[in-house]
Amino acid sequence: MIQRSIKNEPYRPDMLDVARLRADFPVLGRRINGKPLAYLDSAASAQMPLAAIERMRRYQMEEHANVHRGVHSLSEIATAAYEDARRKVRLFLGAREDREIVFVRGATEAINLVMHGYGRAFLGAGDEIVISALEHHSNIVPWQMLCREKGATLRVIPMNDAGELLLDEYEKLFNARTKFVALAHVSNALGTVNPIADMIRTAHRHGVPILIDGAQAAPHLQVDVQELDCDFYAFSGHKVYGPTGIGALYGKAALLEKMQPYQGGGDMILNVSFEHTDYNEIPFKFEAGTPAIAAAIGLGAALDYVTAVGLPRIAAHEHQLLSYATELLTAIPEVRLIGTARAKAGVISFEVGDVHPHDVGTLLNDEGIAIRAGHHCAQPVMQCYGVAATARASFGLYNTLAEVDALAAGIHKVKKVFG
Amino acid sequence: MATARALYQELILDHNRKPRNFGVLADANRKAEGHNPVCGDHISLSLHIDNGRIENIAFQGQSCAICKASASLMTGNVKGKTVDEAETLIREFRDMATGKLDTRIQQHHLGRLSVFAGVSELPSRVKCAILPWHTLHAAFESVESATTEK
Numbered sequence: 411m412i413q414r415s416i417k418n419e420p421y422r423p424d425m426l427d428v429a430r431l432r433a434d435f436p437v438l439g440r441r442i443n444g445k446p447l448a449y450l451d452s453a454a455s456a457q458m459p460l461a462a463i464e465r466m467r468r469y470q471m472e473e474h475a476n477v478h479r480g481v482h483s484l485s486e487i488a489t490a491a492y493e494d495a496r497r498k499v500r501l502f503l504g505a506r507e508d509r510e511i512v513f514v515r516g517a518t519e520a521i522n523l524v525m526h527g528y529g530r531a532f533l534g535a536g537d538e539i540v541i542s543a544l545e546h547h548s549n550i551v552p553w554q555m556l557c558r559e560k561g562a563t564l565r566v567i568p569m570n571d572a573g574e575l576l577l578d579e580y581e582k583l584f585n586a587r588t589k590f591v592a593l594a595h596v597s598n599a600l601g602t603v604n605p606i607a608d609m610i611r612t613a614h615r616h617g618v619p620i621l622i623d624g625a626q627a628a629p630h631l632q633v634d635v636q637e638l639d640c641d642f643y644a645f646s647g648h649k650v651y652g653p654t655g656i657g658a659l660y661g662k663a664a665l666l667e668k669m670q671p672y673q674g675g676g677d678m679i680l681n682v683s684f685e686h687t688d689y690n691e692i693p694f695k696f697e698a699g700t701p702a703i704a705a706a707i708g709l710g711a712a713l714d715y716v717t718a719v720g721l722p723r724i725a726a727h728e729h730q731l732l733s734y735a736t737e738l739l740t741a742i743p744e745v746r747l748i749g750t751a752r753a754k755a756g757v758i759s760f761e762v763g764d765v766h767p768h769d770v771g772t773l774l775n776d777e778g779i780a781i782r783a784g785h786h787c788a789q790p791v792m793q794c795y796g797v798a799a800t801a802r803a804s805f806g807l808y809n810t811l812a813e814v815d816a817l818a819a820g821i822h823k824v825k826k827v828f829g
Numbered sequence: 830m831a832t833a834r835a836l837y838q839e840l841i842l843d844h845n846r847k848p849r850n851f852g853v854l855a856d857a858n859r860k861a862e863g864h865n866p867v868c869g870d871h872i873s874l875s876l877h878i879d880n881g882r883i884e885n886i887a888f889q890g891q892s893c894a895i896c897k898a899s900a901s902l903m904t905g906n907v908k909g910k911t912v913d914e915a916e917t918l919i920r921e922f923r924d925m926a927t928g929k930l931d932t933r934i935q936q937h938h939l940g941r942l943s944v945f946a947g948v949s950e951l952p953s954r955v956k957c958a959i960l961p962w963h964t965l966h967a968a969f970e971s972v973e974s975a976t977t978e979k
Contacts, residue, residue, distance in 0.1 A: 443832055766893035768868050772833040772954060785869050798869035798891055827837050828845075828894075 600749025
């Protein structure tokens with residue numbers, strides 16, 4: 411049995427002081443349907459700490475102007491803050507240079523950027539793109555669009571019943587026509603952590619560039635893109651305690667430089683005439699138009715917060731929550747866990763008997779418990795398990811064992827209603 | 830305070846457990862499929878309509894309790910009614926589910942179907958309740974496919 415009460419434990423430097431950290435997230439104090447909110451949906455979107463909220467507020471109150479444009483002081487201040495946020499993202503991902511970080515709306519836009527900028531320029535008829543059975547729709551649909559346009563083919567790495575990719579099958583997918591690999595670091599629907607270091611090496615052994623969709627990994631795992639040697643890495647700000655509408659694409663400078671711009675407009679140019687346009691240098695070549703300045707700065711502050719708390723400690727805490735939740739839910743006979751990979755992060759997907767996940771979600775909401783119910787934008791994963799949808803609880807640094815207890819108690823209530 | 834528990838009444842739970850008119854009609858002359866892409870609900874309706882009257886109706890599919898109970902109660906209610914009478918029910922049910930019709934004070938023909946009134950308090954579930962009715966309307970219009978996303 412895992413030790414229960416976080417509240418009464420003495421502070422240990424290797425453990426999160428969750429009670430103190432929760433005070434940094436004002437929304438966690440509210441009540442839903444008369445019950446204290448148990449927010450178990452951070453994989454959909456994490457809550458933002460006050461430090462990031464206040465940083466965005468200060469920017470809007472004191473520092474706002476357009477970036478990379480004016481000669482006036484305010485524009486220079488805004489530009490410095492925006493570029494400082496880029497530096498923070500670079501440090502967070504362990505990238506070599508700031509110019510390898512492109513600000514985007516989120517992981518979805520990052521993947522679309524690579525599809526347009528790299529895929530449309532360098533893939534052709536008969537080429538093959540490798541993705542996995544675990545992908546979120548955002549790492550499937552852009553590649554399908556490219557395949558349709560170019561006459562290329564999508565190949566899919568299969569998985570076993572636990573939700574782990576079959577690495578032997580992955581290796582077998584490579585041939586002379588394989589031109590790109592796009593792979594989730596962590597599955598949003600199942601929580602599986604893919605062995606991406608090995609999988610990146612495999613791709614490179616075959617001379618194929620690889621994009622990692624890190625949307626679900628960035629909040630849980632320390633990422634070092636240089637050590638991983640991936641060619642692209644994408645993540646969303648709002649899943650790593652930042653605001654929505656901002657995310658980042660890391661790309662190796664040499665690749666970004668030879669890619670086509672994603673969108674045309676201001677900021678991405680050096681010279682424009684009606685005959686010709688010279689594109690700006692990376693990363694600005696990919697940042698047409700006025701960017702989400704406040705959101706980028708908020709993301710920088712959120713990454714500072716996560717770094718200060720410490721990703722290894724966050725991961726250890728979430729692992730404890732996940733183990734405890736797995737233990738409690740496994741003990742309920744009607745509950746079937748979907749996704750039982752050996753390496754998992756922050757997510758527990760489940761069914762309660764034959765009760766539809768939406769009914770589970772609605773009844774848990776009565777208890778103040780926020781979970782995700784649905785196909786998690788990963789319908790192919792659902793098809794693998796022969797279900798249309800699952801209920802999913804996901805954990806963040808602010809969740810407690812008591813909230814996991816509330817989840818288990820809530821599931822018992824669902825069972826009672828459906829008798 | 831309105832909570833979801835109030836919606837999950839015995840009538841709805843019973844129709845979810847034992848859906849009536851579940852299956853496919855062999856002699857159907859109208860069919861329609863209904864999808865809710867947001868939650869993956871899917872139902873298919875088959876009807877036998879004769880002289881503007883619904884002689885028989887059946888449904889099947891995969892869906893949440895709200896959607897399945899709504900479909901089950903719907904089929905029982907419209908069987909034997911004319912298409913025009915059923916269209917009135919479709920309109921009233923939709924208005925009730927979206928909060929435009931208060932069944933406690935306004936006139937209606939919904940009868941036991943008013944058990945779904947509480948769904949108007951749960952915006953994310955309104956579509957679950959309405960999907961079978963959308964699909965019924967599509968079947969009358971001979972549209973092969975209905976969706977909650979329009």
